[in-house]
Amino acid sequence: MSARTGLAMPSYVIVGGSRGVGLELVRQLAVDAENAVFVVARNEAGSKYLNELVEKSTTGNIHIVQADVVEASSMKAAAASVAKATGGSLDVLIHNAARTELTHAFRGLTDYEDDDTLDTEFIQSFKVNVLGAIHAVNAFLPLLRKGSAKKIAIIGSEGGTSEYAWGIRIPGMAAYATTKAAEHLVATKYAVLLEPEGFTVVTISPGLVDTRATAVEKADPADTTEMAGQIARFQEAFTNFKAFTPEEAVSRILSIVAEISPKDNASFWSYYEWRKKD
Numbered sequence: 721m722s723a724r725t726g727l728a729m730p731s732y733v734i735v736g737g738s739r740g741v742g743l744e745l746v747r748q749l750a751v752d753a754e755n756a757v758f759v760v761a762r763n764e765a766g767s768k769y770l771n772e773l774v775e776k777s778t779t780g781n782i783h784i785v786q787a788d789v790v791e792a793s794s795m796k797a798a799a800a801s802v803a804k805a806t807g808g809s810l811d812v813l814i815h816n817a818a819r820t821e822l823t824h825a826f827r828g829l830t831d832y833e834d835d836d837t838l839d840t841e842f843i844q845s846f847k848v849n850v851l852g853a854i855h856a857v858n859a860f861l862p863l864l865r866k867g868s869a870k871k872i873a874i875i876g877s878e879g880g881t882s883e884y885a886w887g888i889r890i891p892g893m894a895a896y897a898t899t900k901a902a903e904h905l906v907a908t909k910y911a912v913l914l915e916p917e918g919f920t921v922v923t924i925s926p927g928l929v930d931t932r933a934t935a936v937e938k939a940d941p942a943d944t945t946e947m948a949g950q951i952a953r954f955q956e957a958f959t960n961f962k963a964f965t966p967e968e969a970v971s972r973i974l975s976i977v978a979e980i981s982p983k984d985n986a987s988f989w990s991y992y993e994w995r996k997k998d
């Protein structure tokens with residue numbers, strides 16, 4: 721309960737908030753002392769940047785809940801501990817967690833040294849990017865049903881769209897892109913399912929965001945060259961291409977979350993505008 725307004729504090733769950741875009745979502749939401757911000761992190765002790773943020777925060781409204789999106793039971797336990805703190809409800813769920821590890825990030829479908837490596841990377845990506853989103857939404861749904869906003873935002877990626885893969889002719893990032901595409905469909909399935917209950921379920925792409933400041937892996941020089949090549953193609957493809965700072969990307973995401981309503985169900989929010997495509 722808010723001391724200032726006497727109303728229940730708007731509550732947010734950020735799934736995957738230990739670094740990058742998720743960490744900045746937590747930071748910006750926590751600036752408003754009226755918000756209760758719950759962060760799902762799979763390794764609380766190892767989440768250096770998140771722990772630093774909690775220490776520095778003067779609002780005292782960031783609550784870390786340890787859970788791994790791959791494990792449905794741990795997400796259910798996380799939801800139970802959030803329910804205890806909020807009295808059973810949740811207003812907004814932002815599902816941000818994704819498998820972004822660099823070893824296989826830029827590989828295309830024929831770039832794997834053997835079939836086992838390809839299968840493992842696709843299965844791990846599916847577990848985090850697709851089942852992870854499903855586990856998160858299913859676990860928090862009972863709380864969201866009791867909340868006042870009934871909003872679910874899945875953080876997606878232009879990379880997970882056929883329009884982008886074909887339009888920019890990017891063969892790489894195959895496991896990531898394929899599973900992000902499936903995650904977008906998961907958001908649409910939830911929109912269909914939950915629209916009759918007054919929910920709003922959307923996918924928001926943050927755009928290209930430079931998250932190196934809070935990264936846990938150092939980029940290989942070859943990946944940096946690959947990325948520079950992709951950026952040149954983005955510049956050709958989009959009239960308004962820009963790479964965002966986490967601050968810029970998150971401020972845009974949070975304005976979208978604030979403004980969406982059921983008429984936006986199943987929408988995909990991208991910042992970029994295509995030049996004329998062939």
Ligand SMILES: NC(=O)c1ccc[n+]([C@@H]2O[C@H](COP(=O)([O-])OP(=O)(O)OC[C@H]3O[C@@H](n4cnc5c(N)ncnc54)[C@H](OP(=O)(O)O)[C@@H]3O)[C@@H](O)[C@H]2O)c1
Pocket residue numbers: 735736737738739740741742760761762763767787788789790815816817818819820848852875876877878900925926927928929930931934935
């Ligand atoms: N950065 C971009 O340019 C860009 C562009 C388009 C879309 N996106 C999307 O934006 C979102 C954030 O991207 P980012 O660049 O900020 O990624 P990031 O810096 O790599 O952060 C990924 C987050 O997901 C968490 N995570 C991964 N696996 C998890 C699991 N099994 N359980 C719980 N949490 C898990 C990580 O936690 P740990 O610290 O424990 O690993 C981390 O907090 C993703 O959905 C991504 O697809 C990013």
